Amino acid sequence: MRRLLIVAVALVAALGVASAVALTAAAQGTGPLAAPAAPQVSYQPAERSAGGASTGTAPASSANPAEPVSVRAAGGTLDGVALTGPDGETVDGALSPDRSTWTSTAPLDYATTYTWHGRALGADGATTPVAGTLGTLKPAxxxxxxxxxxxxxxxxxxxxxxxxxxxxxxxxxxxxxxxxxxxxxxxxxxxxxxxxxxxxxxxxxxxxxxxxxxxxxxxxxxxxxxxxxxxxxxxxxxxxxxxxxRAQVVKADTRSFRMVVERDGRQVASYPASYGLAADPDRNTRSGTHVVTEKFTDKRMVSPQYGYDLVEKWAVRMSNNGEFIHANPASASAQGASNVTHGCVNLSPADAKAYYDSARYGDPVEVTGTPVRLSPKDGDISDWTLSWDRWQQLSAL
Structure with a gap:
């Protein structure tokens, strides 16, 4: 009996040691009774602390809406992640192949608060919520x-x-x-x-x-x-x-009293024309490269300075200073012989219609032979009045 009692006591003591070891291991998080390790969730962009360093965990309050936002589960995978706006609409996004990161694929809106949803799953079943809000910057x-x-x-x-x-x-x-x-x-x-x-x-x-x-x-x-x-x-x-x-270019030499149309390097038309009266600088057709911007079957033209108010047919605008290529039966006797207009290029109705039908936005009209140059003050498109070197100086880079 005494021997049996000694054995029993020894067994209890052994069990006590084993229990102590197990409890110690659990407390240290390494043994079979350790608590499941929850995955770490971080957001990008992240909130900045007062010292300017990123905390890496809290969503940003002034994110740029053009830049992607993301959430990452370190030591786990993401499940059911969504980013929604105040209207409940979800932002398009995609998971990485290993499902550890979700990144937006569509731009956000300015001055809007979005809400994170979902969770991160650990290998052992532990979860961490994907939650919180994300605010975007508000421009002036x-x-x-x-x-x-x-x-x-x-x-x-x-x-x-x-x-x-x-x-x-x-x-x-x-x-x-x-x-x-x-x-x-x-x-x-x-x-x-x-x-x-x-x-x-x-x-x-x-x-x-x-x-x-x-x-x-x-x-x-x-x-x-x-x-x-x-x-x-x-x-x-x-x-x-x-x-x-096609490369259509108008060659308008005011001294020739003609308007020549070239297409892909070949002359396709030569029309008798009348240009601006050379004796009046305000009526000169400006020399330089004009650009066709719009055209009208009928265009009202008004000049308080010269006292006219009339409608002309087949008008093609070549600058915003009032210069057009258009039909003008009133100047028919001068077309091909002298320059009498108020700055426009006058053609016969048939010739004006033929040119009108061929013209499109961006066609150049190269006027030569007058003492007054086309300048930036003459309209929206003065790009070709500048040399290439001068043009490059207008870049901000």
Missing amino acids: HEVRGTLNIGDGRTVGVAAPIEIRFDRHVDDRAAVERALKVTTSTPVEGSWGWLPDDNGGSRVHWRPKEYWPAGTHVRVDAPLLGVGYGGGNYGAENLSTSFDIG
């Missing part, structure tokens, strides 16, 4: 831009690319760095900033020489989230794709 103003050439259009070889903004742009370099022009054949060109118009800035891209005929052009302007200075930001992304058509 959202500045909108407009491209001048729409998708799918075909334009002439002198057409510039223009982005017109509805407010002044201070940080022009930041905007210009975001812009990209891609062409189907190599074309040298540059952006140039022109004087503000109607309270807004404008930037043009011009090739060094006329566009090669048949070139396909794509413009990408991812301006959402780009800082314009003064707390202003780009309102949206812009893009367009278009084609350069």
